[in-house]
């Protein structure tokens with residue numbers, strides 16, 4: 583299946599110098615960057631927008647932009663994020679809009695698509711879409727802020743989605759986001775995750791090569 587992929591979250595980087603924080607990621611030989619977009623409505627926080635992605639591209643970033651839209655109306659913005667340089671665009675299942683059409687639209691725009699579920703949302707909510715996605719993102723914290731404690735009660739949900747993936751011979755990635763570190767990551771890996779968002783644990787790691795090597799052994 584998919585090799586272990588570490589996606590450092592720019593939310594934990596230096597917001598006065600995001601390009602430098604993105605370079606920390608690429609300089610360590612990583613290829614993915616997780617970008618958290620918040621609208622102050624779906625989640626009680628604000629971050630940045632498509633112009634920030636475009637500026638990171640202009641600053642030379644060639645990282646794979648794993649774009650996590652925490653927006654009440656994501657369907658209104660997928661085109662803007664695709665044009666700005668997103669490679670993968672993930673949308674949440676919780677707000678009401680046409681999820682299937684938006685997932686299809688993301689692919690038409692030349693990006694991979696992802697579907698995200700919050701801790702309180704059961705796996706059954708995303709189950710009808712499994713054959714139409716490139717990635718499922720299981721939130722292991724309530725979205726909105728970095729640095730929160732990992733929700734171990736999300737592990738059965740990961741195992742359920744991984745089981746569906748095997749039973750149906752599907753190839754989507756299974757990503758986890760929130761409180762992932764050297765202690766909790768291996769538990770996610772054992773439950774089927776292959777793609778790991780790490781904000782605080784990556785940017786605060788004093789020895790990043792050692793951190794990355796440890797992740798690759800999960």
Ligand code: DX5
Pocket residue numbers: 591592593594616618650723724725726727728729730759760761762779780781782783
């Ligand atoms: C939270 C975001 C996460 C956040 C994770 O709403 O979706 O991507 O950056 O941060 P840590 O890894 O510190 O929990």
Ligand code: ZN
Pocket residue numbers: 591616617618650759779
């Ligand atoms: Zn995220």
